Amino acid sequence: MSNINRVGASCGSAIGGIVFLLVGLGMLGFGGWSYLNTRSQMESWGNVPGEIVDFSHYSDSEGGSSTVPVVQFTTEDGQSVTAEPYQERNTTVDVDGYRVGDEVEVFYNPDNPRDMFINDFMHVWFVPTLMGGMGTLFGGIGAIWALSVLVGAVMLRRPAMVPQPVMTGPPTIKI
Numbered sequence: 001m002s003n004i005n006r007v008g009a010s011c012g013s014a015i016g017g018i019v020f021l022l023v024g025l026g027m028l029g030f031g032g033w034s035y036l037n038t039r040s041q042m043e044s045w046g047n048v049p050g051e052i053v054d055f056s057h058y059s060d061s062e063g064g065s066s067t068v069p070v071v072q073f074t075t076e077d078g079q080s081v082t083a084e085p086y087q088e089r090n091t092t093v094d095v096d097g098y099r100v101g102d103e104v105e106v107f108y109n110p111d112n113p114r115d116m117f118i119n120d121f122m123h124v125w126f127v128p129t130l131m132g133g134m135g136t137l138f139g140g141i142g143a144i145w146a147l148s149v150l151v152g153a154v155m156l157r158r159p160a161m162v163p164q165p166v167m168t169g170p171p172t173i174k175i
Contacts, residue, residue, distance in 0.1 A: 083114040
């Protein structure tokens with residue numbers, strides 16, 4: 001294979017690395033946005049203790065089902081609220097480990113206290129951690145892949161070293 005063909009093949013291979021890098025950067029960006037959004041909510045929303053008082057059971061048209069904790073808490077201004085985490089967002093949470101009567105830490109939107117979430121790792125930090133980790137992994141693999149292919153292509157394009165003439169005798173000096 002000639003150097004020109006090898007350089008072309010190497011540059012084509014770099015596209016895979018660039019795709020990995022871009023996917024990784026997208027995941028990292030989403031993870032960062034999710035982290036900042038969650039931090040913003042935790043800093044600006046009310047934070048009170050709550051209690052799990054029941055569980056709601058839902059089923060969908062595809063035969064799947066989900067169970068969601070029902071949390072009762074009192075807002076900082078004294079309003080009693082009973083709600084499901086993420087109810088206002090049409091998403092559910094995993095109930096493993098929760099029992100009726102468990103105390104939980106609740107963050108709620110002061111403008112709409114039913115828009116609330118339970119403060120635990122899986123519900124708060126799972127998505128930012130997963131996306132940040134996967135983004136770092138994909139981005140790192142993509143960067144190393146693309147750079148190694150491109151550096152290899154540049155090395156193939158470098159001209160071969162030209163041999164220098166060898167002296168056969170002592171230098172002559174002209175006066």
